[in-house]
Amino acid sequence: MIGLIAATANGRRRAVHLAEVWENACIYDGKPREALAAAWNECDSLVLFLATGAAVRLIAPLLEDKRRDPGVVCVDDAGRFAVALAGGHAGGANQLANEVAETLGTMPVITTASDSLGVPALDSLGERLGFCVENGSDLAGVGAALVSGEKVWLLSERRWPIGPLPDNVVSAEPPLPEPPPSETGSPEIFITDRLAEAPGPGRVVYRPPSLVAGIGCSRGAEATEILALLESALHEAGLSLKSVTVLASIDVKSGEPGLLKAAEILGVPLRFYTAGELAVIEVPNPSPVVAEAVGAPSVAEASVLASGAELLLEKRKSEKATVAIGRLPVRGRLALVSLGPGVDALVPPLARDALAASGLVVGLDQYIDRVRHLLRPGTRILTLPLGDEVARAEEALAEAHAGGSVALVSSGDIGVYAMASPALELAELDDIEVTLVPGITAAQAAASLLGSPLGHDHCSISLSDLLTPWEVIKNRARAAAFGDFVVSLYNPRSRGRDWQLGKVRDILLQHRPPDTPVGVVKNAYREDQNVTVTDLASLRPEEVDMLTVVVIGNSQTKLVAGRMVTPRGYLQREEER
Numbered sequence: 001m002i003g004l005i006a007a008t009a010n011g012r013r014r015a016v017h018l019a020e021v022w023e024n025a026c027i028y029d030g031k032p033r034e035a036l037a038a039a040w041n042e043c044d045s046l047v048l049f050l051a052t053g054a055a056v057r058l059i060a061p062l063l064e065d066k067r068r069d070p071g072v073v074c075v076d077d078a079g080r081f082a083v084a085l086a087g088g089h090a091g092g093a094n095q096l097a098n099e100v101a102e103t104l105g106t107m108p109v110i111t112t113a114s115d116s117l118g119v120p121a122l123d124s125l126g127e128r129l130g131f132c133v134e135n136g137s138d139l140a141g142v143g144a145a146l147v148s149g150e151k152v153w154l155l156s157e158r159r160w161p162i163g164p165l166p167d168n169v170v171s172a173e174p175p176l177p178e179p180p181p182s183e184t185g186s187p188e189i190f191i192t193d194r195l196a197e198a199p200g201p202g203r204v205v206y207r208p209p210s211l212v213a214g215i216g217c218s219r220g221a222e223a224t225e226i227l228a229l230l231e232s233a234l235h236e237a238g239l240s241l242k243s244v245t246v247l248a249s250i251d252v253k254s255g256e257p258g259l260l261k262a263a264e265i266l267g268v269p270l271r272f273y274t275a276g277e278l279a280v281i282e283v284p285n286p287s288p289v290v291a292e293a294v295g296a297p298s299v300a301e302a303s304v305l306a307s308g309a310e311l312l313l314e315k316r317k318s319e320k321a322t323v324a325i326g327r328l329p330v331r332g333r334l335a336l337v338s339l340g341p342g343v344d345a346l347v348p349p350l351a352r353d354a355l356a357a358s359g360l361v362v363g364l365d366q367y368i369d370r371v372r373h374l375l376r377p378g379t380r381i382l383t384l385p386l387g388d389e390v391a392r393a394e395e396a397l398a399e400a401h402a403g404g405s406v407a408l409v410s411s412g413d414i415g416v417y418a419m420a421s422p423a424l425e426l427a428e429l430d431d432i433e434v435t436l437v438p439g440i441t442a443a444q445a446a447a448s449l450l451g452s453p454l455g456h457d458h459c460s461i462s463l464s465d466l467l468t469p470w471e472v473i474k475n476r477a478r479a480a481a482f483g484d485f486v487v488s489l490y491n492p493r494s495r496g497r498d499w500q501l502g503k504v505r506d507i508l509l510q511h512r513p514p515d516t517p518v519g520v521v522k523n524a525y526r527e528d529q530n531v532t533v534t535d536l537a538s539l540r541p542e543e544v545d546m547l548t549v550v551v552i553g554n555s556q557t558k559l560v561a562g563r564m565v566t567p568r569g570y571l572q573r574e575e576e577r
């Protein structure tokens with residue numbers, strides 16, 4: 001819940017607006033001091049419509065711990081600024097200041113060092129990967145070193161897709177360097193599931209979600225017994241319970257109350273395998289008794305291995321339960337990112353997030369240039385020339401397979417005549433996490449400049465015969481003509497390929513009138529944008545180039561006040577009534 005507190009008429013007007021448009025916001029009435037006292041414990045964050053001085057005085061006696069206090073945002077009476085005053089990270093004030101800014105049109109003011117420097121905040125590093133900070137970690141000390149540019153070691157047995165890190169963070173991935181960094185005196189960030197690396201002054205330890213516990217149990221096994229066995233097994237193996245990310249078992253146990261309860265207490269999911277799936281897995285300690293009971297000679301060890309994990313600790317037993325522990329492979333991340341047609345404002349917000357979270361960005365020079373300012377310090381860039389599409393996809397995949405976090409970028413939508421298809425064709429194994437960020441295509445961008453030419457059934461045809469034989473292109477053009485589709489022509493003409501557009505025009509002319517409107521849009525939403533509207537008979541291919549998309553209306557498309565409109569049919573239906 002977000003609490004809103006205002007002292008003046010201006011502040012109150014803005015508070016009322018927020019309360020109306022935000023579902024989870026509520027106004028606390030009365031004198032600010034009393035309203036604040038009431039809101040402090042009930043709300044996750046607060047927006048105070050007060051001067052910063054007044055706000056600081058009011059919240060000072062209430063502040064206790066930045067991990068628990070609500071985040072506080074302060075908006076001035078003129079509504080010019082939304083200041084994240086306290087609880088920037090854990091309290092969510094930085095994020096809230098941005099949201100206030102978005103809704104009220106104020107400017108967000110964020111002063112936490114990591115955010116203003118574009119470096120990751122230690123308390124949320126790896127959050128989206130499921131990392132958790134080990135108690136006793138020196139977040140303040142190491143965080144201060146990080147933002148002040150001091151050398152900080154990043155120590156991990158394995159590579160994790162944590163994204164870009166500023167260059168004062170020195171990665172010592174395996175094998176760890178000699179002498180051990182801990183003897184060099186520099187602050188350290190450890191990413192490990194091993195208990196041996198304990199947190200302390202100058203050291204932050206993250207527990208990654210890396211372990212799977214395979215669990216077998218007989219009917220009636222209590223959660224307490226399962227958890228006690230799990231904890232002692234982890235202790236024996238020197239591993240952290242905080243890194244256990246999933247429990248695995250056999251499906252006949254999917255209703256076993258103790259097992260379900262154990263997973264609930266740990267806050268992790270349960271994954272079940274069938275006896276058939278487990279029976280084919282070779283394990284160190286098969287048991288004929290277990291085979292007799294459930295149809296597979298191992299549950300704990302086999303379900304660890306079935307999860308794709310490496311077995312770290314063979315099965316341990318208590319009266320009614322068995323546990324085995326395994327380590328899961330790291331899944332690297334590949335983001336297939338659409339950059340939209342050109343201007344910054346049409347780069348999707350999800351693309352911005354994906355770029356900021358990627359340690360490596362792969363793409364064509366000209367596209368990367370457009371988004372360089374969205375990359376965080378420490379991001380590596382790989383550009384390969386036009387024509388090296390397969391190499392680009394392979395490089396991106398190799399980085400993800402190595403445990404990195406990589407973005408492969410295309411203009412428009414990456415799924416449309418772009419890099420998503422070759423990348424996904426090559427990504428045969430399900431061993432990396434792939435996300436796609438959609439974007440505005442050239443055809444959509446062009447359409448928006450022309451009017452509403454895509455208001456009814458439409459299709460796109462690429463005239464590039466580099467990868468598609470002309471026969472195929474011609475047949476598709478014929479089918480589009482026959483089907484009376486609005487047609488967007490991509491790659492309409494290049495220096496060495498200049499006759500196809502004329503041929504397609506002639507094919508379409510056989511099925512729709514010569515005065516059918518045609519939009520020719522060059523460099524949509526880029527500096528040299530050029531929009532012209534002509535008709536099919538007058539379309540002059542020599543005025544078209546590779547930076548152009550040509551949108552050809554269907555038999556119903558018309559010009560209204562100079563704009564291309566393909567009727568959806570509503571007005572026609574009205575007329576018939």
Ligand code: SAH
Nearest residue numbers: 412413416441442490491523524546548549
């Ligand atoms: N993935 C892109 C398409 C890449 S194919 C998308 O979704 O838009 C390249 C072709 O797209 C170019 O030859 C041109 O026909 C068209 N194109 C791309 N960007 C354009 C723009 N800003 N203006 C006009 N046409 C564009």
